[in-house]
Amino acid sequence: MIPVQGFEGAKVAVLGLGRSGLATARALRAGGAEALCWDDNPKARDVAMADGFHCTDLLKQRAFEDVASLIVSPGIPHLYPTPNPVVAAALEAGVPVDNDIGLFFRSFASGDWALFDTPPKVVAVTGSNGKSTTSALIHHVLSEAGRRTQLAGNIGRGVLDLDPAEDGDVIVLELSSYQTDLARSLTPDIAVFTNLSPDHLDRHAGMGGYFAAKRRLFAEGGPDRAIIGVDEIEGRYLAGQLAEGAVDDRVMRISTERKLTGAGWNIFARKGFLSEYRKGRQAGAIDLRAIKGLPGAHNHQNACAAYAVCRALGLAPRVIEAGFASFGGLPHRSQIIAEAGGVTYVNDSKATNVDAAKKALAAFKNIRWICGGLEKEGGLTDLLGSTGQVVKAYVIGREAANFAMQLKGVEAEVCTTMEEAVAQAMAQAEEGDTVLLAPAAASFDQYDSFEKRGADFEACVKRGLKARDT
Structure with a gap:
């Protein structure tokens, strides 16, 4: 742990009690500060209180009285599209706003x-x-x-x-x-x-x-x-x-x-x-x-x-x-998860935007492309011209049909679920093909994170290969 310097004896508010937020509270305590913690999630507050921290609603009146700084977790908006109400209250009270990177x-x-x-x-x-x-x-x-x-x-x-x-x-x-x-x-x-x-x-x-x-x-x-x-x-x-x-x-x-x-x-x-x-x-x-x-x-x-x-x-x-x-690569980033029957299976669930998907598509040949999810601002126009190696697309997500309609010049099958997309891609793949998950979209319409989406892809592939071998 890196004890936070410069706040000994001071009160420091911590907003957001996930991985980085709890680590911040502990580091503040180690440096002699008093951490005032808050998270909208009661379970997160329970974890913090079990660790000996005081949780206080940072929106209550005079919450920022005698507070030296507000430390905000990365996922919490501090300016656009609108500041989190707690951040706005801190700024109104003249309290400096920082994050764990600044403290580090x-x-x-x-x-x-x-x-x-x-x-x-x-x-x-x-x-x-x-x-x-x-x-x-x-x-x-x-x-x-x-x-x-x-x-x-x-x-x-x-x-x-x-x-x-x-x-x-x-x-x-x-x-x-x-x-x-x-x-x-x-x-x-x-x-x-x-x-x-x-x-x-x-x-x-x-x-x-x-x-x-x-x-x-x-x-x-x-x-x-x-x-x-x-x-x-x-x-x-x-x-x-x-x-x-x-x-x-x-x-x-x-x-x-x-x-x-x-x-x-x-x-x-x-x-x-x-x-x-x-x-x-x-x-x-x-x-x-x-x-x-x-x-x-x-x-x-x-x-x-x-x-x-x-x-x-x-x-x-x-x-x-x-x-x-000797570098084996990272999970969910152009990760080869299986090779069977001359077909390579690649998990690039981290390709959550169009540019990342374009780069993944350029890395492989004869692609059976699993894509789709929560579409990001700007649409898919920039993908056009980068799909020359795609044999066929298998589209997942709640808006799969709309996503598929934007894939001009690409044969696309609306599958909606990962299980169906993997099953169809595996059934139709030929020797020399690559079954590639590169969604070009966020995961949040169906999954909590890109990691869970990638793990589901990997599980579906392994089930499919096991069923084929039995």
């Missing part, structure tokens, strides 16, 4: 660091797609190389639940736009921007607000090294803002769409090969084609970002390559 950055360093030979470093990864895989890949490569490392944030543990730093530690954080948007302190040593595509636009009042939330990690944080995906205009703009000139290698540019051989420090992947160029000369290369845990161009972009981080931390290219080779 103000509390992580301690007096013990003066005794360390190698100061700990924090790597923060943000972007629309690929954050989790990139973060996990960095963590994996460092672990395989014998470096002490911890993984937290939007993946794994809550940031305040981490162990106190030891000599030479590397902390890898996956940060969503919800987290970077509100944190009052952002000071990573290395910051990564993977890419940008429309997502969470209601929470940020449009694309500009969404990009601004991501950009805060760099503008507010002032990292020593910035690793920027430059395949979108926003990334090129961000890199241009941060760099002092073409030779400024504090900004490392990454791409899977173009060859980057300028005077700076560049990493790009083309046709399955990753190349590192520095000062116009090649400094390293990795053949990514045989690495099963990193299929497709979107994962090659993740590999470029992870490679850049590890190089910035001093790892040799061959050490990084060995780490890549």
